[in-house]
Amino acid sequence: MSSNNDRKIILAALKNGYHLTEDALEILKRSEDPVRTLNMVIEHVKKADPSCIVLNAKLIEALVQQTTKPQESKPVHEHEEEPLICPEIQIIRYYPEDAIIEGHLEEFYRHFHSRYIKLRKILEERGIKFVPLSEIMRMRKDQDAIAAVMVLDKKDTEKALIFECEDPSANTTVFVPKKASDVFTKAEMVLVDCVVGMKLRKVDDTLLVQDIIQPDVPINQKHPSTGPDMYVCFISDIHIGSKNFRKDLFESFLDWINRSRDGEVKRTGYVVLCGDLVDGVGVYPGQEKELEVVSINEQFSMAAKFLSEIPERIELIYLPGNHEPVRKALPQPPVPEVYKKILESKRKITFISNPAKILIGNKLIYLYHGQSLDDLIQTLPNVSYSTLHESIGKILEVMLQVRHLAPCYGQNTPILPLDSDPLVIDDVPDILCTGHVHVAGVKSYKGVLLINSGCWQEQTSFQQSSGLKPTVGTAVLVNLADMSTKIKLFS
Numbered sequence: 001m002s003s004n005n006d007r008k009i010i011l012a013a014l015k016n017g018y019h020l021t022e023d024a025l026e027i028l029k030r031s032e033d034p035v036r037t038l039n040m041v042i043e044h045v046k047k048a049d050p051s052c053i054v055l056n057a058k059l060i061e062a063l064v065q066q067t068t069k070p071q072e073s074k075p076v077h078e079h080e081e082e083p084l085i086c087p088e089i090q091i092i093r094y095y096p097e098d099a100i101i102e103g104h105l106e107e108f109y110r111h112f113h114s115r116y117i118k119l120r121k122i123l124e125e126r127g128i129k130f131v132p133l134s135e136i137m138r139m140r141k142d143q144d145a146i147a148a149v150m151v152l153d154k155k156d157t158e159k160a161l162i163f164e165c166e167d168p169s170a171n172t173t174v175f176v177p178k179k180a181s182d183v184f185t186k187a188e189m190v191l192v193d194c195v196v197g198m199k200l201r202k203v204d205d206t207l208l209v210q211d212i213i214q215p216d217v218p219i220n221q222k223h224p225s226t227g228p229d230m231y232v233c234f235i236s237d238i239h240i241g242s243k244n245f246r247k248d249l250f251e252s253f254l255d256w257i258n259r260s261r262d263g264e265v266k267r268t269g270y271v272v273l274c275g276d277l278v279d280g281v282g283v284y285p286g287q288e289k290e291l292e293v294v295s296i297n298e299q300f301s302m303a304a305k306f307l308s309e310i311p312e313r314i315e316l317i318y319l320p321g322n323h324e325p326v327r328k329a330l331p332q333p334p335v336p337e338v339y340k341k342i343l344e345s346k347r348k349i350t351f352i353s354n355p356a357k358i359l360i361g362n363k364l365i366y367l368y369h370g371q372s373l374d375d376l377i378q379t380l381p382n383v384s385y386s387t388l389h390e391s392i393g394k395i396l397e398v399m400l401q402v403r404h405l406a407p408c409y410g411q412n413t414p415i416l417p418l419d420s421d422p423l424v425i426d427d428v429p430d431i432l433c434t435g436h437v438h439v440a441g442v443k444s445y446k447g448v449l450l451i452n453s454g455c456w457q458e459q460t461s462f463q464q465s466s467g468l469k470p471t472v473g474t475a476v477l478v479n480l481a482d483m484s485t486k487i488k489l490f491s
């Protein structure tokens with residue numbers, strides 16, 4: 001193909017506001033009508049990722065495959081009668097008990113530097129070239145450039161949002177005028193302690209933000225499995241020991257999971273318990289008044305009895321939450337040996353940390369109890385506990401967009417300042433499952449399944465005061481074969 005034709009393709013991308021990388025151009029040139037294919041890709045990207053400005057090879061390849069080779073849909077229940085063979089889970093990331101932090105300033109510096117480097121790398125994978133802030137500050141009037149910055153502070157004033165930002169070369173103040181509506185909408189979603197790309201323009205002596213690029217996830221490019229139906233059942237926040245624990249509903253769940261004739265049950269290979277199995281003791285002031293069982297050992301003994309009713313053939317995976325008797329700061333190790341022994345006296349359990357990354361077959365699953373959801377609810381615009389039923393999916397989307405499980409440091413979520421920030425979402429999961437806020441919800445974002453698995457505890461007095469209406473007695477079933485989901489409500 002002549003260079004004139006290359007130019008035609010590049011210009012077609014530019015005309016739509018996209019930069020085409022060299023390798024992306026090569027892939028487009030292989031198609032019959034490169035400009036038509038490009039337009040098709042742009043139409044898709046506009047809807048799926050409005051913040052995307054760079055079209056790279058990975059993205060084009062995935063979309064070209066998606067648009068030219070439609071997936072053959074698997075007939076429903078085709079494999080229902082095949083024996084269920086469950087792959088052993090692989091624990092990809094796991095945090096043991098032994099992290100030692102002494103509280104020195106250098107530990108925090110190394111932690112945040114590692115967060116910056118990891119998130120900047122994710123941004124760079126999108127083909128963006130960043131200029132150091134120190135150079136941007138010396139730019140001539142009306143020049144612009146993109147910096148990768150960590151946001152140190154955000155102030156909302158009458159006329160503008162004002163950000164204090166830094167990169168390893170400098171720190172500075174930048175402005176987003178409220179009349180710049182597109183950028184302002186993006187700027188509202190920028191969280192302190194997060195890393196974003198900022199396109200900055202020098203206007204007089206001021207740096208104005210022209211665009212904001214979140215690290216975000218690319219469209220999940222993995223192909224669905226073609227294997228037989230295989231379900232994972234996600235539950236969380238059982239709160240055994242609390243006066244508000246709905247024993248009756250949990251017994252209905254146990255009845256269901258023992259119904260060996262039920263097609264879904266027959267093909268369920270895993271139950272994931274995403275934290276707050278027990279209510280714990282001394283978790284918040286005055287908790288003893290809300291406890292039915294005041295001994296933590298007794299709470300675990302009761303839990304062991306309930307969990308022993310989940311059939312042995314189903315693998316049970318358990319991570320702690322904020323009510324478990326483990327370190328409160330993230331990452332939390334699995335529950336201590338003494339409680340493992342009580343639980344394992346009745347059945348085998350796979351104990352993992354919070355958060356953890358596991359692989360089941362080819363599906364990468366991030367499991368996280370979700371303590372930082374409280375921070376996000378208090379920080380994000382238009383979100384509150386009373387509207388969680390509508391917004392829980394949107395909040396989980398933000399975690400993926402900022403590529404961090406607990407982005408806001410120093411609010412409600414204690415975080416251990418480990419040298420390498422373990423809470424960065426450094427690869428693209430197939431599933432992100434959380435609990436903690438007791439509201440069930442499922443959403444798909446760019447091919448990543450976002451789950452909050454509800455609870456088994458009636459509304460608490462704290463939830464009542466904040467207007468939160470929990471979804472009590474819920475389990476989320478995911479079929480790993482086609483990633484279809486179902487929220488099961490028990491009564």
Ligand SMILES: [Fe+2]
Pocket residue numbers: 237276321323436437438
């Ligand atoms: Fe909970």
